[in-house]
Amino acid sequence: MTGSNVGKKHRFAMHAKGNLKPSFKVCWSSAKEDQLNEGFLRQRRNLMGISIFLLIYDFAQVEVAKVGLLGTELLVGKPIVLVGFAWTLWAYFLFRYIQYFKDEAERSGSVSAFFLKFLRLEIEQQTLNTARRSYGDEVISAEISTDGIISSTSLTWLVDIFEGPPSDESYKGKTKIDQVTLQKPIVVYYYLRAGLKFALRSTVFSDRVIPYLLAFSVPVVSVSISLMRQP
Numbered sequence: 699m700t701g702s703n704v705g706k707k708h709r710f711a712m713h714a715k716g717n718l719k720p721s722f723k724v725c726w727s728s729a730k731e732d733q734l735n736e737g738f739l740r741q742r743r744n745l746m747g748i749s750i751f752l753l754i755y756d757f758a759q760v761e762v763a764k765v766g767l768l769g770t771e772l773l774v775g776k777p778i779v780l781v782g783f784a785w786t787l788w789a790y791f792l793f794r795y796i797q798y799f800k801d802e803a804e805r806s807g808s809v810s811a812f813f814l815k816f817l818r819l820e821i822e823q824q825t826l827n828t829a830r831r832s833y834g835d836e837v838i839s840a841e842i843s844t845d846g847i848i849s850s851t852s853l854t855w856l857v858d859i860f861e862g863p864p865s866d867e868s869y870k871g872k873t874k875i876d877q878v879t880l881q882k883p884i885v886v887y888y889y890l891r892a893g894l895k896f897a898l899r900s901t902v903f904s905d906r907v908i909p910y911l912l913a914f915s916v917p918v919v920s921v922s923i924s925l926m927r928q929p
Contacts (some may be wrong), residue, residue, distance in 0.1 A: 721909060734806075734905060741794045744791040745792055748788045748791050748915045753912075753916055756919055802906070812896070821885075826839065837859060840860070842857060855879070856880075858882060861873055
C-alpha cells in the first residue's frame with residue numbers, strides 16, 4: 699500500500715465504524731428464486747384460504763345457524779363441530795405446507811440462504827460506498843473475506859477492499875488494498891437493512907414466509923379474542 703493510502707486507510711476505518719447513512723445501489727437479481735412447483739403452490743393456497751377464513755370468523759364473530767347443502771338448508775345444532783372441523787383442516791394444511799416447504803428448500807434453496815444473499819449484498823455494497831469516499835473511484839469492489847464472520851457472537855465481519863482499473867468489469871486486474879473489520883453496531887444495522895429489503899423486494903418472503911405468518915397468526919388472534927370476550 700502506498701504512503702498516501704495510509705491516511706486514507708485511517709479515514710476509512712473511521713467510516714466503517716461510524717457511518718450509518720451510505721448510499722445504496724445494487725442489483726438483486728442474484729437473490730431471486732426459481733419458479734415454484736405446482737404442489738407447493740396448491741398447499742400454500744389451501745393454507746392461506748383456511749387461515750383467512752378462520753381470521754374472518756374470529757374478527758367478525760360469525761355464528762353458524764344454517765348450512766346450505768345441494769340446495770337444502772340444514773339447521774346446525776352444534777356449530778362448534780363445524781368450527782372444530784375448520785381447525786382440523788387448518789392443522790392438516792399447515793402440516794402439508796411444512797412438508798412442501800422443506801421440499802422447496804431442498805429444490806431451490808432455503809429462506810435463510812436467500813436472506814444471507816441479501817445480507818452479503820448489503821454489506822459489500824455499503825462497504826464499497828464507504829471505501830470509495832475514502833480511497834476514491836479506483837476502488838472497484840468490496841467482498842466478504844474468505845475468513846467471513848470472525849465472531850458469530852459479537853457479529854464481527856471481515857471485508858476485503860480491492861482497487862483496479864475502472865474499466866475492468868471482469869475484476870481480473872484487481873488488487874487487495876485493505877481489509878476492514880465491521881463491528882457489531884454497523885453489522886446489526888446492515889442486518890436490519892437487509893431484512894427490510896428481503897421482506898419488501900424478495901419473492902421468497904412473500905411466497906414462503908407470509909403464509910407461515912398468516913397461519914400462525916390464526917391461533918394467536920383466536921386466543922386473544924377469546925380472552926377479550928371474557929368478562
